[in-house]
Amino acid sequence: MKIVVLIKETPDTEAKISISGDGSELGFGTQKPIVNPYDEFAVEAAVSLKEKIGGDCEVIVAAYGPASVKERMMRALAMGGDRGVLIEALPSPIDSVCLAQLFAALVRKEGAELVWCGKQGIDNDNMHMVPMLGEVLGWGHVNVVGALEWDGTDGFNSISREVDGGQVEKYQAKLPLVLGANKSLNKPRYAPLPKVLQAKKKPFEMVSVADLGFSEQGLTSENFTEILNYFMPEEKPAGKIIDGDSLEAKINSLVQLLHDEAKVI
Amino acid sequence: MFIESRDGVLKKSSLEVFNRAWETSASKPEDIAVALIGENLDSVATEMKNIGCGTLYCFSDQQLKNYHAPYYAECMAQAAEDFSAEVILAMASPMGRDLTARLAAKTKSGLLTDLISLKMEDHLFVGGVKPMLAGKVMAEVRYKNKPKYRIASFRLNTLQSKTELAAETVEKLLAFSKPSFDKSFECREVVAGENKTVDLTEADIIISGGRSLGSADAFKILSECASVVGATVGASRAAVDAGYAPHDMQVGQTGKTVNPSLYIACGISGAIQHMAGMRTSKCIVAINTDPEAPIFKIADYGIVEDLFEAVPFLQKKLENL
Numbered sequence: 001m002k003i004v005v006l007i008k009e010t011p012d013t014e015a016k017i018s019i020s021g022d023g024s025e026l027g028f029g030t031q032k033p034i035v036n037p038y039d040e041f042a043v044e045a046a047v048s049l050k051e052k053i054g055g056d057c058e059v060i061v062a063a064y065g066p067a068s069v070k071e072r073m074m075r076a077l078a079m080g081g082d083r084g085v086l087i088e089a090l091p092s093p094i095d096s097v098c099l100a101q102l103f104a105a106l107v108r109k110e111g112a113e114l115v116w117c118g119k120q121g122i123d124n125d126n127m128h129m130v131p132m133l134g135e136v137l138g139w140g141h142v143n144v145v146g147a148l149e150w151d152g153t154d155g156f157n158s159i160s161r162e163v164d165g166g167q168v169e170k171y172q173a174k175l176p177l178v179l180g181a182n183k184s185l186n187k188p189r190y191a192p193l194p195k196v197l198q199a200k201k202k203p204f205e206m207v208s209v210a211d212l213g214f215s216e217q218g219l220t221s222e223n224f225t226e227i228l229n230y231f232m233p234e235e236k237p238a239g240k241i242i243d244g245d246s247l248e249a250k251i252n253s254l255v256q257l258l259h260d261e262a263k264v265i
Numbered sequence: 266m267f268i269e270s271r272d273g274v275l276k277k278s279s280l281e282v283f284n285r286a287w288e289t290s291a292s293k294p295e296d297i298a299v300a301l302i303g304e305n306l307d308s309v310a311t312e313m314k315n316i317g318c319g320t321l322y323c324f325s326d327q328q329l330k331n332y333h334a335p336y337y338a339e340c341m342a343q344a345a346e347d348f349s350a351e352v353i354l355a356m357a358s359p360m361g362r363d364l365t366a367r368l369a370a371k372t373k374s375g376l377l378t379d380l381i382s383l384k385m386e387d388h389l390f391v392g393g394v395k396p397m398l399a400g401k402v403m404a405e406v407r408y409k410n411k412p413k414y415r416i417a418s419f420r421l422n423t424l425q426s427k428t429e430l431a432a433e434t435v436e437k438l439l440a441f442s443k444p445s446f447d448k449s450f451e452c453r454e455v456v457a458g459e460n461k462t463v464d465l466t467e468a469d470i471i472i473s474g475g476r477s478l479g480s481a482d483a484f485k486i487l488s489e490c491a492s493v494v495g496a497t498v499g500a501s502r503a504a505v506d507a508g509y510a511p512h513d514m515q516v517g518q519t520g521k522t523v524n525p526s527l528y529i530a531c532g533i534s535g536a537i538q539h540m541a542g543m544r545t546s547k548c549i550v551a552i553n554t555d556p557e558a559p560i561f562k563i564a565d566y567g568i569v570e571d572l573f574e575a576v577p578f579l580q581k582k583l584e585n586l
Binding site: 133136138141173222231236241242250264265 | 332338358362363364367396398407412450455463511526545562564574578583586
């Protein structure tokens, strides 16, 4: 069985963000980019399933990006991925629907039956890839998976999708399937140095969009959204520390301000 | 518009999408349509008719009882086609976000997710603003290349003003026609969470606790105060990691992003990741014994006191309001 794990490269969560003068580009200082944190849970899920199934199971780590993304993929390979495939990014951006087409073509080409991915990229917070890829492949999908049980043969029981109000939707599904990992799913394993070194020797290939049956022209003409520019959110003006002779006085002032000034109660 | 319901009960926060529909120029009842999807939709449909929602599509089927992305997307696509829609809207709830994404791929459309405002040009809905990087940056986004549909989901509680709407309702019953989806896949059940209060992402008032609470039990102080004003209780990551609160109460970069009118942070120092999740709150109050705590920098009002004394006192004061 083949499992594809999709990862993406994102800026470090601690990086200090700057915006170019014309608002068209973001800068992240000197911090190295990282593997999208949620994707690590996806890698762990894929690798542990492979270990559970044993035998003929392969984990393929895939990504879309410039050649430099290969370095990020090494982490997934060190955790237990078997080989890497990097789809070389086009010079101009494409939206999630286009990207889902590319990944679907790769998944079909590999003959995979299961795709794992992080629930969202911490850069755009869109949560697009899991449902879109599910739709393009014609498979079911469950995003924001906090827990699940492999049924031993060809599917999962109790796939828990965390929704609002603390509720959990529980799914049962057979392969093929697209799943989106949430933080509570597992604890991504630490990859010791020997594994990191081994990762560099694992099979790795770069493919072009043409290799997957697409043209740059075709993709960009079906690119239906774009980011025009970035800007910083408005800074809140400084607030005030409430003075008072006693706790009582301070709370009284607070409640009055909340009622009269802020008008929130 | 997709209006959400579960088990025959309308999700009230879904109605915010109406205001967005009116904002996008649909000023005539014949310009708007609502789709309801589920099993027992009678009472939700009645509520929609009382509000007046233009054309009302009801997809009622046993197979639609629980959320099923391929089926729900099929319903939306059928309604959009029948209505000759140009724009498809939903609130950015978990279901709304998931459904609009599946639908965008299905209909090869443009999708803008989690918009906090929308932009009109020549009476056309062309784009808007969305938060990125957990709200640290804003992006102006728009549609291009004339997609079949312009699809968008809106973040809750981001309306600047509410407009009164009224439209006649014309009900259209389209039978749910199952798409060619042959996979073994279903949502078996929906398990209720422990907290029966309003979801953090929809709450108007939130009282949050940090690690200084010291125990899960101590959170009762916050929930008692919260119940006086119908607030929902949240927690910082530190409190969750320490086991004082479950993960679904976490506010912050790796928890929930919230947008209440009032956010009261008790014993929360104000790590950047926490602030990323609540900085858009209209009014922020911080209660902390440390006057240097970063939270005071973004708080509108700060109280340098011990939360264990301040919160019960606040509760009493609120009870007497």
